[in-house]
Every structure is written in structure tokens, then in C-alpha cells.
Amino acid sequence: MNCQVCRERLSEYLDGALDAAKIVEVEAHLAACVDCRETSHAIREGIQAVADLPAIEPPTGFTRRVMNRIRKENQKPTLWHALFYPIRIKIPLHATALLLIAGLAVYLYQIDQPLQRMVDREEPALEKKERLLEPSENRPKFRNDITTKNLRRESSLQEKTKESNEAIDLRKRAVSPPASDIAESDKKDLRAQSELTEKVVSFSDVMLTLLFDGPADKEEQFLQKIADLARGLGGEPIQQELKASATGRASFRIPRKHYGRFKEEIAVLMRIESETDISSSRRLNPPPSPLSEAEKSLPSIITVMIEIKEAP
Amino acid sequence: MSHHLINQDENDEREWVQKVQKGEIDAFEVLVQRYEKQIFNLLYRWLGDYDEAAEGAQEVFLAAYRSIRMFRGEARFSTWLYRIAINHAKNRRRRIAARRERTVSLERAYPEEGEAPSADLPDGGLDPEQTTERKEMQVHVHHSLNRLKPEEALLILLHDLQGLPYEEMAQVLNLPLGTVKSRLHRARMALKKKLTPYYTATREGI
Numbered sequence: 030m031n032c033q034v035c036r037e038r039l040s041e042y043l044d045g046a047l048d049a050a051k052i053v054e055v056e057a058h059l060a061a062c063v064d065c066r067e068t069s070h071a072i073r074e075g076i077q078a079v080a081d082l083p084a085i086e087p088p089t090g091f092t093r094r095v096m097n098r099i100r101k102e103n104q105k106p107t108l109w110h111a112l113f114y115p116i117r118i119k120i121p122l123h124a125t126a127l128l129l130i131a132g133l134a135v136y137l138y139q140i141d142q143p144l145q146r147m148v149d150r151e152e153p154a155l156e157k158k159e160r161l162l163e164p165s166e167n168r169p170k171f172r173n174d175i176t177t178k179n180l181r182r183e184s185s186l187q188e189k190t191k192e193s194n195e196a197i198d199l200r201k202r203a204v205s206p207p208a209s210d211i212a213e214s215d216k217k218d219l220r221a222q223s224e225l226t227e228k229v230v231s232f233s234d235v236m237l238t239l240l241f242d243g244p245a246d247k248e249e250q251f252l253q254k255i256a257d258l259a260r261g262l263g264g265e266p267i268q269q270e271l272k273a274s275a276t277g278r279a280s281f282r283i284p285r286k287h288y289g290r291f292k293e294e295i296a297v298l299m300r301i302e303s304e305t306d307i308s309s310s311r312r313l314n315p316p317p318s319p320l321s322e323a324e325k326s327l328p329s330i331i332t333v334m335i336e337i338k339e340a341p
Numbered sequence: 342m343s344h345h346l347i348n349q350d351e352n353d354e355r356e357w358v359q360k361v362q363k364g365e366i367d368a369f370e371v372l373v374q375r376y377e378k379q380i381f382n383l384l385y386r387w388l389g390d391y392d393e394a395a396e397g398a399q400e401v402f403l404a405a406y407r408s409i410r411m412f413r414g415e416a417r418f419s420t421w422l423y424r425i426a427i428n429h430a431k432n433r434r435r436r437i438a439a440r441r442e443r444t445v446s447l448e449r450a451y452p453e454e455g456e457a458p459s460a461d462l463p464d465g466g467l468d469p470e471q472t473t474e475r476k477e478m479q480v481h482v483h484h485s486l487n488r489l490k491p492e493e494a495l496l497i498l499l500h501d502l503q504g505l506p507y508e509e510m511a512q513v514l515n516l517p518l519g520t521v522k523s524r525l526h527r528a529r530m531a532l533k534k535k536l537t538p539y540y541t542a543t544r545e546g547i
Contacts, residue, residue, distance in 0.1 A: 040526035296408030
């Protein structure tokens with residue numbers, strides 16, 4: 030055994046964690062090598078010095094203070110708390126707002142469509158008018174009008190294409206190969222879910238609201254950690270949106286069976302303020318398209334939206 | 342100082358955790374009492390400041406209570422609690438560092454090592470028979486730990502102060518067992534480097 034190997038094993042040797050054969054080797058080397066013997070001695074002194082540090086008593090009344098804070102936290106039923114407490118799954122204000130906004134968006138989109146059709150129908154009529162008015166000096170004005178209208182229509186079309194491109198991007202990302210240690214079955218589930226997602230992109234199953242108490246610039250690192258966590262559990266991140274001062278949102282797809290673990294790991298990193306089962310509200314307000322059989326049964330992959338708020 | 346619990350308490354502990362999960366707030370008191378000293382001492386040695394440790398330890402237990410429903414008993418409760426404590430302490434370290442940076446840039450006259458981690462150390466923990474020399478030694482060890490890289494100090498504290506076995510350290514830190522062993526060794530070598538001059542000086546009576 031040379032000095033380097035011996036030194037690498039010294040810590041374990043001193044902890045009594047080596048097997049008998051290795052102990053013999055290390056001891057033989059120590060008997061022969063003064064340098065390693067000194068190193069071993071110095072490490073041992075260090076270990077002892079740390080072990081000898083006196084145990085310091087926590088401040089008096091530590092437990093009482095902790096328990097007081099916990100009890101206080103538990104007995105402040107606000108109006109909202111009182112209102113929603115009987116419901117097993119609490120629906121916080123922001124989740125309700127989110128659903129309302131989604132509903133409003135669908136509504137606006139629908140009332141927009143008849144308008145579009147009206148514009149389509151309008152055009153030939155205008156052209157007729159144009160022909161009728163051909164000799165008049167009003168004609169260029171009409172042309173302008175039509176150009177503006179067409180432009181407007183084009184830009185709205187472009188916007189729509191952009192939107193659908195984004196949706197395709199999202200789907201592409203969703204289908205992209207997930208982390209290495211994902212189980213085969215999870216992969217299949219994921220693919221099935223990805224197809225599903227094409228129909229219901231904007232709906233999450235669960236929303237977790239987290240309170241972030243670290244510095245704002247560490248939030249991205251934190252989201253990165255959650256993304257790694259999701260990948261490690263056979264899921265994947267879908268989208269992420271960081272805002273100013275430690276707030277942000279991100280969505281992840283997680284195998285349902287690993288969701289508990291996912292939550293537990295997050296709880297180590299950050300305080301989970303609330304957990305909302307959005308899928309049940311989704312059932313209350315189903316999206317306009319009829320649900321397929323696969324969607325009705327519990328999907329094995331769930332989508333988790335994470336919302337981060339700054340801790341007060 | 343090895344507060345580490347042995348297996349026989351584990352079942353009992355699981356019961357207390359379940360009680361808390363069912364909403365019995367008082368059951369949490371048992372868990373706080375059981376771990377307050379460990380968590381507080383880890384934070385005190387790692388952060389190097391008594392008040393920060395006291396405040397930090399409180400936050401750790403609050404955080405644990407708030408998310409105890411997420412704890413599913415796959416690991417030991419202590420492992421989970423340590424993970425919360427370390428994560429919390431990391432954030433706190435960053436804040437302390439940022440604050441210190443501001444103070445230093447404002448008052449450059451202060452030397453870098455002016456933190457004096459043991460200046461605020463209450464006498465309660467010290468044995469009255471301890472010689473001044475021994476006290477000095479402890480202060481020196483405390484300082485040396487604080488001058489190591491935070492990750493190195495943490496490994497040493499978890500193993501040599503708190504008595505966590507390699508396996509539990511691996512779980513707490515989410516690292517492979519081999520990595521824990523090699524990093525602990527490297528950390529001890531770093532501490533040795535800081536302590537050796539002091540030992541040599543003491544032995545030579547300087």
C-alpha cells in the first residue's frame with residue numbers, strides 16, 4: 030500500500046468502518062510510514078476536538094416559544110378560512126380567479142368568432158358597393174378601409190398562428206425524452222398523457238402554492254432543483270415563468286404514484302402554503318370539448334402547477 | 342456529543358408523528374423536545390452565531406410542523422428534520438453573508454475575522470472545571486470550523502459532532518455513500534490543516 034491509498038482510507042479507518050483485511054493493510058503501512066502516522070494522528074485529534082465541543086443549551090423556553098407560534102398559527106380562522114374550511118379541498122382565491130379568467134378567455138374567444146364571420150361576409154358586399162361607386166371619388170377611401178380590415182384580419186390570423194405554434198412547441202417539449210431513470214411504464218404513460226395534453230393544455234391537476242424565503246435571485250436555482258426532482262421521479266418540467274422579486278410559476282408532469290414523494294421533497298426546500306386539487310374543479314367546469322374515456326379515468330400522469338410567492 | 346437516537350425509539354416516534362399528522366398539535370411538542378438540542382447545536386456550530394441559531398432552530402421546527410403532512414415515513418423523522426434544518430440554514434447563511442458584505446463595504450475598518458463566534462456563547466454549556474486552555478481550544482475549533490468551506494464544515498458537524506452514521510448522512514445530504522465518505526475525509530484533512538499549527542504552538546508552549 031502506498032501513502033496516497035493509505036491516506037484516503039484513514040478517515041474510514043479511524044471511524045472503524047473498514048473491513049478486517051483493509052485494517053490490516055492500513056495498520057501495516059502506518060507501522061512503517063512516519064508521515065502517514067502523523068497524518069492519522071492529526072486527523073484523530075481533529076475528530077476528537079469536534080466531538081469535545083460542548084453541547085450548548087438552546088435558549089430557555091425554546092419549546093414553549095415554538096409551540097406558542099404553532100398554536101397561534103392554527104387558531105386564526107380568517108373569513109375565507111371559515112368559508113372554505115368545511116370543504117375538504119380548499120379552493121383558494123387565486124385558483125378561483127384563474128378558473129374565472131380561463132372561462133372568460135373561452136367566452137371572449139367564442140364571441141369573437143361570429144364577429145370574424147361577419148367580417149368575412151362583409152367583404153363581397155363591400156366589393157359590390159365599390160363597383161357601384163366606381164366613378165366616385167370615394168373609392169380610394171374604401172380601398173383604405175378594406176386594406177386596414179384585411180391587415181387587421183391578417184394580424185389576428187398571425188397571432189393565432191403564433192399561438193398555435195406556441196402550443197405545438199409546448200407539445201414538442203412535452204414529448205421530448207424525459208430523464209434517464211424514468212421507468213418504461215412511466216414513459217408510456219407520459220406519451221399517452223402528452224397526446225392528451227394536446228387537447229387540454231391549459232389545465233393542471235394540482236396547484237401547489239409555495240412560500241419562498243430565500244433571496245430572490247436564488248429562485249431560479251430553486252425551480253431548477255424542482256425540475257431535477259421531477260425528472261428524477263420520471264416526470265418532466267413543462268413550462269416556467271419567473272417574475273420579479275421571488276415570484277413565479279412553473280408546471281411539471283409527474284407520475285401520479287410519485288406525486289407524494291415530489292411533494293415531500295419540495296416541503297424540505299420550501300413551505301407549501303396550499304395545495305389545490307384543480308382537477309376536481311375541472312370536473313365541475315369541464316372544458317368545452319367532450320372528455321374522452323381516457324381523460325375521464327384517472328390519468329397516471331398528473332400535471333402540477335407550482336406557484337411561488339414571496340414569504341411575508 | 343452524540344445525541345443520535347437508537348432504533349428502539351423509532352416506532353414510538355412514528356406514532357408521535359402520526360398523531361401530529363392527524364391534528365394533535367400537542368404531540369409535536371414531544372418531537373420538538375426530542376430534537377431541539379440537536380438542531381440548535383448543529384445550527385449554532387454551522388452558522389457560528391447563537392442568536393441566528395436560536396431563531397433558525399425555531400423556524401426549522403415551524404417549517405417541519407407546517408409540512409409534516411408531506412412526511413410519509415419512508416425515511417426517519419430525524420433524517421427529514423435534518424434536511425429541513427440544513428436547507429433552512431443554507432438560506433440563512435446566504436442572508437448572513439449578504440448582510441456582512443454590506444456591513445464590511447460600509448465599515449471597511451473591521452477585520453474579516455471579527456465575528457467572534459464564541460463571544461456570545463453562554464457559560465451554561467461549559468463545565469466549570471474546564472481549564473482556560475481547554476476553553477481556548479474549543480473556541481479555536483469553533484473558529485476553524487467556521488473558516489472551512491460550509492459543505493466541509495457541515496459534513497464534519499453531522500458526523501463528528503452529531504454522530505450521524507454515513508448512511509444517514511447520505512440520505513440527509515442526498516449524496517451517494519461513497520461521496521459522503523470521500524468528502525468527509527477531505528473535510529477532515531482541511532480541518533487538520535487549520536488545527537495543526539495551533540496544536541504545534543500549544544505543544545511548544547508558545
